[in-house]
Amino acid sequence: MLSLKTIELYFHSLQDSICLGLDNADGKGQFKEDLWDRLEGGGGRTRTFSNGNVIEKGGVNFSAVHGPCPEFLRKEAGLKESEQAEFYATGVSLVIHPVNPMVPIIHMNVRYLKAGNLEWFGGGIDLTPHYIFEEDAKFFHTHIKSVCDEHNIAYYPEFKKWADDYFFIQHRNETRGIGGIFFDRLSAKDGISMEDRFHFVQAIGNNFLPIYLPLIEKNKDKSYTEANRQWQLLRRGRYVEFNLVYDRGTKFGLLTNGRTESILMSLPPTANWEYANQPEKDTPEEKTLSLLKKGINWAE
Amino acid sequence: MLSLKTIELYFHSLQDSICLGLDNADGKGQFKEDLWDRLEGGGGRTRTFSNGNVIEKGGVNFSAVHGPCPEFLRKEAGLKESEQAEFYATGVSLVIHPVNPMVPIIHMNVRYLKAGNLEWFGGGIDLTPHYIFEEDAKFFHTHIKSVCDEHNIAYYPEFKKWADDYFFIQHRNETRGIGGIFFDRLSAKDGISMEDRFHFVQAIGNNFLPIYLPLIEKNKDKSYTEANRQWQLLRRGRYVEFNLVYDRGTKFGLLTNGRTESILMSLPPTANWEYANQPEKDTPEEKTLSLLKKGINWAE
Numbered sequence: 260m261l262s263l264k265t266i267e268l269y270f271h272s273l274q275d276s277i278c279l280g281l282d283n284a285d286g287k288g289q290f291k292e293d294l295w296d297r298l299e300g301g302g303g304r305t306r307t308f309s310n311g312n313v314i315e316k317g318g319v320n321f322s323a324v325h326g327p328c329p330e331f332l333r334k335e336a337g338l339k340e341s342e343q344a345e346f347y348a349t350g351v352s353l354v355i356h357p358v359n360p361m362v363p364i365i366h367m368n369v370r371y372l373k374a375g376n377l378e379w380f381g382g383g384i385d386l387t388p389h390y391i392f393e394e395d396a397k398f399f400h401t402h403i404k405s406v407c408d409e410h411n412i413a414y415y416p417e418f419k420k421w422a423d424d425y426f427f428i429q430h431r432n433e434t435r436g437i438g439g440i441f442f443d444r445l446s447a448k449d450g451i452s453m454e455d456r457f458h459f460v461q462a463i464g465n466n467f468l469p470i471y472l473p474l475i476e477k478n479k480d481k482s483y484t485e486a487n488r489q490w491q492l493l494r495r496g497r498y499v500e501f502n503l504v505y506d507r508g509t510k511f512g513l514l515t516n517g518r519t520e521s522i523l524m525s526l527p528p529t530a531n532w533e534y535a536n537q538p539e540k541d542t543p544e545e546k547t548l549s550l551l552k553k554g555i556n557w558a559e
Numbered sequence: 560m561l562s563l564k565t566i567e568l569y570f571h572s573l574q575d576s577i578c579l580g581l582d583n584a585d586g587k588g589q590f591k592e593d594l595w596d597r598l599e600g601g602g603g604r605t606r607t608f609s610n611g612n613v614i615e616k617g618g619v620n621f622s623a624v625h626g627p628c629p630e631f632l633r634k635e636a637g638l639k640e641s642e643q644a645e646f647y648a649t650g651v652s653l654v655i656h657p658v659n660p661m662v663p664i665i666h667m668n669v670r671y672l673k674a675g676n677l678e679w680f681g682g683g684i685d686l687t688p689h690y691i692f693e694e695d696a697k698f699f700h701t702h703i704k705s706v707c708d709e710h711n712i713a714y715y716p717e718f719k720k721w722a723d724d725y726f727f728i729q730h731r732n733e734t735r736g737i738g739g740i741f742f743d744r745l746s747a748k749d750g751i752s753m754e755d756r757f758h759f760v761q762a763i764g765n766n767f768l769p770i771y772l773p774l775i776e777k778n779k780d781k782s783y784t785e786a787n788r789q790w791q792l793l794r795r796g797r798y799v800e801f802n803l804v805y806d807r808g809t810k811f812g813l814l815t816n817g818r819t820e821s822i823l824m825s826l827p828p829t830a831n832w833e834y835a836n837q838p839e840k841d842t843p844e845e846k847t848l849s850l851l852k853k854g855i856n857w858a859e
Binding site for chain 2: 293305307309316318429430431492496499500503504510513514517519520522523524526527528529530531532533534535
């Protein structure tokens with residue numbers, strides 16, 4: 260039987276190992292820690308990073324919170340109006356904004372939620388390159404697919420499509436990046452136990468460093484121009500647009516009196532907006548835009 | 560009888576006079592124009608500004624659009640489901656992000672809307688200083704109050720409170736700036752005709768330059784430090800948060816397939832985010848934060 264403590268301890272130690280790995284990869288900066296309590300129950304450990312060699316700004320957040328079930332969750336859990344219910348949520352969420360425009364932004368979230376008698380895992384990992392390199396995109400998706408396939412052959416196709424649909428900036432008609440996987444409400448069903456789900460979520464979490472560190476290593480020392488930097492800042496602007504307009508986690512957090520600084524830790528250090536920017540023909544910027552669409556089959 | 564043509568022509572010429580006034584005040588940059596058509600009817604004239612002496616980025620948008628009433632407007636106009644209805648909307652909307660952190664960001668919107676048999680004016684003007692100077696805040700509110708008072712003594716108190724409530728960043732527990740006025744659904748009632756409403760809206764529009772140009776003149780040559788610039792970029796981050804998370808015009812625009820580049824023209828050229836930034840005690844930054852709250856009576 261899977262205990263809440265086991266899950267919580269896993270996420271707690273995942274945050275440790277990821278921060279350690281990123282500290283080492285950066286070589287200059289270090290994560291700083293903020294412990295916080297939630298008035299209604301539980302709390303978290305927010306770790307933020309700024310002005311490193313490799314990471315310009317980043318955050319890796321752990322939390323384990325509980326209390327009376329908030330309204331939006333009552334709906335998601337299908338609770339009746341009269342039903343009293345407690346919720347418990349724990350997980351790790353991270354976003355890394357690198358210095359070098361050739362290194363992609365990465366986001367990962369793994370979480371467990373219990374509301375009343377229902378419980379499920381959710382999360383995902385997705386990549387937002389400022390410049391899309393096809394070999395990196397293939398590496399990223401192929402690696403994720405192999406992790407998924409080890410658990411359930413149906414996972415990758417379903418969760419990859421989910422990410423394409425979720426990380427979509429409607430008003431720009433473009434995806435946030437090259438996607439990855441996104442999943443939610445993974446409960447015990449169809450012969451898959453909660454233990455199986457947990458093993459899958461652990462596999463995703465444990466593969467964060469093996470996926471991201473090679474992408475850092477490969478690209479962090481590439482030279483870049485001021486024009487590349489400007490493009491990076493515009494792409495970060497799109498990242499802000501997605502997170503503030505569409506991202507459910509951000510919206511729920513802000514609208515349910517969450518810890519603002521931990522929620523908005525995902526925002527970049529600097530972002531730019533320019534009216535009607537259009538990359539010139541046959542440039543890496545134009546190629547990148549052309550690949551920001553749903554349904555590209557990157558995995559090999 | 561007030562004709563749609565009269566209203567539209569006024570907004571059209573208001574855009575011209577405002578752009579001319581700002582071009583002159585800047586002395587270096589100039590507005591560039593983009594004409595656009597709306598598939599379902601009407602169109603607009605977007606004017607954008609970048610990299611001036613005084614204005615780092617700005618936009619002054621005119622539009623006059625019409626067609627079948629979109630869903631959100633049907634609700635606002637209280638139309639029955641079976642009711643066929645056309646809508647017509649025209650107005651001017653502007654945001655100016657200055658170079659010098661001592662010059663405030665300004666936003667103004669004046670608009671007319673007709674949906675089925677209902678029609679109303681809406682709009683407002685509000686100021687977002689990166690650094691709040693009390694004499695500037697008093698000048699701004701006193702000027703607006705006197706324009707309001709000439710039309711209706713009830714306007715300023717009501718519309719000032721509306722702005723305080725509207726331009727509020729809930730998740731930061733702070734107002735976007737020092738407010739101003741905000742009003743909507745001003746139709747013919749209580750002995751006030753649509754002509755009276757139009758005269759009021761014209762007075763607001765015509766007072767934009769007399770209000771903003773002195774604030775530019777007074778502050779544009781003030782010296783500032785890199786720390787002041789950094790603070791400006793953080794304050795712009797808050798501006799982005801308000802516009803993308805709360806602003807109704809932005810949300811409606813993005814969710815109803817509006818012209819994205821014209822809607823997001825309000826975003827700053829560059830904005831920064833920093834985890835848990837806290838100004839030091841007894842600094843102008845701390846003073847500014849302490850004044851970002853509702854209910855301050857700035858007008859004399």
